[in-house]
Amino acid sequence: MKHFHFQQIQKSFSNEIGGQVSVIDNLTFSTAEGEITSIIGPSGCGKTTFLRIIAGFEESYSGTVTIEDGNTKATALPVGTVGYIPQEPSLFPWYTVEENVAFSLRLRNVSKVSLQQRVEELLRMVGLEAYRTYYPKELSGGMKQKVTICRALAVPPPFGLLLLDEPFSALDSQTRNALQQDLLSIHTSQHLTLIFVTHNIDEAVFISDQVVVLSQLPARVKNIVTIPLPHPRDRTSPEFNAIRKDLLNLGEFMH
Amino acid sequence: MYYAIGLGILLGLWERVSLLQEWIAGVKIIPDPISTMLALGPLVSKGMYGVTLLEHVFTSFGRVLLGFLYAILLAVPLGLFLGLNKRGRLILEPVVDFIRPIPPIAWVPIAIILFGISIISHAFIIFIGAFFPLLQNVADGVRHVKPVYRDVAQSLGANRSQIIWRVVLPAIGPNILTGAKVSIGIGWMCVIAAEMIGVSDAGVGYFINDMKNIGNYTFMMAGMVALAIIGLAILFFFYALEHYAIKWVEGIK
Ligand SMILES: Nc1ncnc2c1ncn2[C@@H]1O[C@H](COP(=O)(O)OP(=O)(O)O)[C@@H](O)[C@H]1O
Ligand SMILES: [Mg+2]
Secondary structure, eight states: OEEEEEEEEEEEEEOTTSOEEEEEEEEEEEEETTOEEEEEOOTTSSHHHHHHHHHTOOOSOEEEEEEEETTEEEEOOOTTSSEEEOSSOOSOTTSOHHHHHTHHHHHTTOOHHHHHHHHHHHHHHTTOGGGTTOOGGGSOHHHHHHHHHHHHHSSOOTTOEEEEESTTTTSOHHHHHHHHHHHHHHHHHTTOEEEEEOSOHHHHHHHOSEEEEEOSSSBOEEEEEEOOOOSSOOTTSHHHHHHHHHHHHHTGGGO | OHHHHHHHHHHHHHHHHHHHHHHHHSSOOSOOHHHHHHHHHHHHHTOBTTBOHHHHHHHHHHHHHHHHHHHHHHHHHHHHHHHHOHHHHHHHHHHHHHHTTSOGGGGHHHHHHHHOSSHHHHHHHHHHHHHHHHHHHHHHHHHTSOHHHHHHHHHTTOOHHHHIIIIIHHHTHHHHHHHHHHHHHHHHHHHHHHHHTTSOSOSHHHHHHHHHHHTOHHHHHHHHHHHHHHHHHHHHHHHHHHHHHSTTSTTOO
16 A cells, blocks of 8 residues: 655745745645545645645655655655646646647557557546547647646556646536546546645535645645545535534635 | 628729729729739630740749758757747847848849749748748747746656757747748738749749730730749638647637
């Protein structure tokens, strides 16, 4: 069983006048293989910066990212070893659905047959096998996000870790709920560990095993709330709402 | 439909101007549209001094194409380099800023000294005219590729050259096409001007000027109409190319 530890992560950016702005201050938490962790916090508090650190994009930060697997330990995850879905829309508009999903497979010269098979399998999983030849501009917001997830998983991330940065925030609430369901089933079928940044407390309670609540800039862990409810969860049940209320109180600054 | 109405209005105006000019001067100098169109037939089939109008068109077009191809071959890689490399951009910017304002036609003497009167000297002038708009468009395009595309490509395992081939180049497809459209227009302008100021003894520019000199204004006008037709053909070519090559762009169906 693997564990991912993020310990004392600190990061600051230099501002225009040559000073340093601390964005993340001593951020520490852990997650185990197969878990879903949500990160919530006010906007501009450093959530995206934190995901970019785990994904390997930021070079100057302090603290450690460790994967512990039994007795072996590895530190830092180089770019390309973690699945990453950025906050902005990121499907390549010049490629079709199929070409987008196959992007990482093509880079690795996977044979045509197994490439086709993998793309087919992933698109089937999200119900988009009929849209292989469509361009992103021809898809709805929800479909685009599904394809983006498929693309991130085409070559399974080596440690099974997938980072998602507010992936559903631009969707209407019905589509959003449907995609949360889809994400849960993808999480199970693809054996993933998820770190999921969101603004939406309902979403965090619906999908996660633990919710990391961050403070305002610079981000520190304000609280970690574990959610022991079994899946499928009922958004209207008293237990669900009790946790929601706790989080709302913790994150009262958020809205 | 509206296109036909517009063309009709243009031909009508031309007819009026021609009549008015004849009425004022007593002799017809500006030919009317009908005789101009009628002149196109024999010009295409028999030509003048044994050279048909089509041959002049091909001569000019060949020159444009050659200069344009060199411009693309050089401007795209250089534009990529400038767009990707900040230091390179800072060094080359003054060079570009210094050369660009010199109108291509001002290069005619140098072209003749270097290459004599040949297809190469024409292509050289066209190259000068076509190169800078292409370079500008490519470099701007590269700088405006959204960083998120490079990030995801990298997180999906792409190295630097894979990012250039599979992300940056396709992303700037529309910029290359826009640059090419502008460039080929400028290329035409350059070739006609160069032919008119006597860098050659063939081509549509030469033909128009020659017909003016011998006083055959109908044929001169027919040469201009031929230019209009070529311009339209190029426009439609690019239209088709957009639908084929960059059909992924929002707003292109
Ligand atoms: N490359 C950067 N240079 C300077 N400041 C940055 C940079 N990236 C982010 N920031 C700043 O860091 C803070 C946190 O940003 P971000 O991580 O995007 O927040 P969130 O995702 O929580 O909304 C913001 O104040 C932002 O302006
Ligand atoms: Mg963010």
